[in-house]
Amino acid sequence: MIDPALLRDNPDLVRRSQQARGLSVDTVDTALAADRDRRAAITSFEELRAAQNAHGKRVAQAPKEEKAALVAEAKQLSENVKAAQHTVTVAEAAADAALAKIENIVIDGVPAGGEENFVTLRTHGETPTFDFEPLDHLALGEKLGAIDMERGTKVSGSRFYFLTGIGARLEIALMSLALDRALQAGFTPLIPPTLVRPEVMRGTGFLGEHAAEVYHLEEDDLYLVGTSEVPLAGYHMDEILDLTAGAKRYAGWSTCYRREAGSYGKDTRGIIRVHQFNKLEMFVNIVPEDAEAEHMRLVALQESILQDLGLSYRVIDVAAGDLGSSAARKYDVEAWVPTQGSYRELTSTSNCTTYQARRLDIRHRLPADQGGKTQHVATLNGTLATTRWIVAILETHQRADGSVAVPEVLRPYLGGLAVLEPIA
Numbered sequence: 001m002i003d004p005a006l007l008r009d010n011p012d013l014v015r016r017s018q019q020a021r022g023l024s025v026d027t028v029d030t031a032l033a034a035d036r037d038r039r040a041a042i043t044s045f046e047e048l049r050a051a052q053n054a055h056g057k058r059v060a061q062a063p064k065e066e067k068a069a070l071v072a073e074a075k076q077l078s079e080n081v082k083a084a085q086h087t088v089t090v091a092e093a094a095a096d097a098a099l100a101k102i103e104n105i106v107i108d109g110v111p112a113g114g115e116e117n118f119v120t121l122r123t124h125g126e127t128p129t130f131d132f133e134p135l136d137h138l139a140l141g142e143k144l145g146a147i148d149m150e151r152g153t154k155v156s157g158s159r160f161y162f163l164t165g166i167g168a169r170l171e172i173a174l175m176s177l178a179l180d181r182a183l184q185a186g187f188t189p190l191i192p193p194t195l196v197r198p199e200v201m202r203g204t205g206f207l208g209e210h211a212a213e214v215y216h217l218e219e220d221d222l223y224l225v226g227t228s229e230v231p232l233a234g235y236h237m238d239e240i241l242d243l244t245a246g247a248k249r250y251a252g253w254s255t256c257y258r259r260e261a262g263s264y265g266k267d268t269r270g271i272i273r274v275h276q277f278n279k280l281e282m283f284v285n286i287v288p289e290d291a292e293a294e295h296m297r298l299v300a301l302q303e304s305i306l307q308d309l310g311l312s313y314r315v316i317d318v319a320a321g322d323l324g325s326s327a328a329r330k331y332d333v334e335a336w337v338p339t340q341g342s343y344r345e346l347t348s349t350s351n352c353t354t355y356q357a358r359r360l361d362i363r364h365r366l367p368a369d370q371g372g373k374t375q376h377v378a379t380l381n382g383t384l385a386t387t388r389w390i391v392a393i394l395e396t397h398q399r400a401d402g403s404v405a406v407p408e409v410l411r412p413y414l415g416g417l418a419v420l421e422p423i424a
Contacts, residue, residue: 001099001358004035017105020112020320027101034091034098041091045084052077103325104355107292110320110329117319118332124303125312127336132400136339137391138270141167143402145423146394147271159260159274163387166420171278171387173413175253178280178305178385182251185301187282190252192231195222200234203359205326205352213259228252229381232283237360240374244367247286247294251384254279270391272344277387284380285362288354291378292329295351298382299331302347305384308409311392312336314343328353335392346389349382 007014011032015025055077059070111119141147146167152160163171179189201207201223206214215224225231232252241248256279267273282301286294299315306313318330327350334343357363357376365374397405404420411418 001096002102002105002355003358004095004099006105007031007035007099007102014102014105017320018102020106020110021103021323022114022321023103027098031095031098031102034095038088038091038095041084041088045081045088048077048081048084052081103323104328104353106320106323107329107351107353109317110323111317112321113319114321115319118316118322119319121315121317121331123312123314124307125310125336127312128338128396130338130398130400134338134395134398135402136270137337137394140394140398140402140404141270141390143422144394144404144420146170146390146420149270156275158268160276161271161274163390165423167390169414170390170393170410170420173410174385174389174393175278175280176413177410179251179253181301181305182280182282182384185249187249187251190228190232190235190250192225192228192235192252192254194225194228194231194254194257195220196225196231196234197222200237200360201225201230203237204230204233204356205324205359206230208325210324215257215259224257225254226256226258227279227381228254228256228281229283232281232381233356233360233362233379236285236362239362241285241362241364241377243285243287243364243377247284247290250283252281252283254281272388272391274387279386280384282349282380282382282384285357285364285377286380287364288375288378291351291353291380294378294380295329295331295349298349298380299333302333302349302382302384306333306335306346309389309393309407311346311396313346318348324350326350326352326355328355335389336396337392338395344388344391346386346392347383350380352379352381354378 002014011028015028018025018028055074059074062070111117138147138149144167145165146163148162148164152162183189195217198221201214206226213226232250235250255276257276260273260275282298284294303315313333313335316332316334318332323330330348330350332345333347335346337344354376356379362377363374364377366372393407394404397407399405402422406414406418406420
């Protein structure tokens with residue numbers, strides 16, 4: 001959630017942020033009122049507690065003949081304190097609920113508007129052209145014996161698939177390349193759990209507007225994660241970190257699950273929009289003042305791999321209304337998909353400032369010369385490799401006979417294989 005002090009001190013900033021996201025500014029006034037009620041309830045409770053403590057001393061020192069009356073007053077004071085404590089509990093719950101409806105404050109410069117209002121920051125590479133009719137990734141995958149949608153549907157239903165033979169090897173090669181790059185960049189690898197508790201899913205912001213996309217196991221009250229960002233965010237929940245030696249950077253390799261609710265009829269062919277996929281996700285806990293520089297560092301890592309894979313792409317600054325509740329700024333890197341004649345998202349990188357850390361209570365301690373107090377960290381996340389990348393690789397590097405040239409950077413992970421050949 002946002003900093004309550006920011007809400008009190010600069011409500012107009014919060015209103016502008018909500019407005020840029022296309023959300024109602026009424027939530028700001030509601031949260032302000034709830035925060036005032038909470039503080040008033042706490043003040044009243046503390047005053048009653050002080051009166052109760054003072055009265056207790058009077059009872060202890062009073063003459064015997066006065067004690068009966070004073071004890072009766074003490075009983076009434078005790079009941080008043082209990083009632084005030086209940087009022088505080090209710091007011092705090094109401095304030096938390098009101099604050100939770102305010103999404104993260106967008107960073108200055110983020111374009112306002114919805115999905116179509118992104119700003120293209122840069123493009124890289126020429127879009128591929130062919131002197132033959134190119135095949136889409138599924139047709140290529142079937143020729144190569146790499147993708148089997150038919151049996152995936154038979155076994156699990158629509159939007160499921162098997163990666164077979166070279167398809168399975170290609171994904172493992174991609175993920176291994178990305179993991180090596182993450183290690184070189186100082187990330188600690190983690191294989192996280194893919195089932196998490198509600199407080200972790202809620203803390204990362206995925207039980208708001210994205211709740212319909214999340215699989216929930218009701219009997220266990222656990223959620224299947226749609227990205228390892230979720231368990232990686234929860235890794236340091238309720239902890240005070242030592243960041244004096246620098247940020248804590250993790251690379252989580254996991255299977256991810258999404259219901260894709262509301263996407264019926266979209267990208268039903270192939271493996272662009274599916275219910276299950278693998279992903280290597282970067283996650284960073286860092287001091288807030290260094291978060292924007294770290295954001296650019298994550299994007300540079302993503303671009304470096306995509307360039308080495310020989311893909312044409314663009315980097316976009318995602319508009320406020322398409323950010324998701326936790327992100328203050330998000331950059332997407334979208335690769336050109338030849339048979340669709342358009343760019344499609346391959347990576348997404350978000351600066352969540354202190355929004356998730358406040359929900360999950362992840363803090364760090366300031367140095368002694370800065371008072372030694374604790375403050376919430378900033379969190380960032382970003383994709384470093386995922387199953388969808390296979391789409392762009394196959395389509396970009398295909399040849400007229402249905403074979404696919406393997407980008408040189410992947411060949412060591414495929415035993416030196418330079419060309420994926422159609423199976424007989």
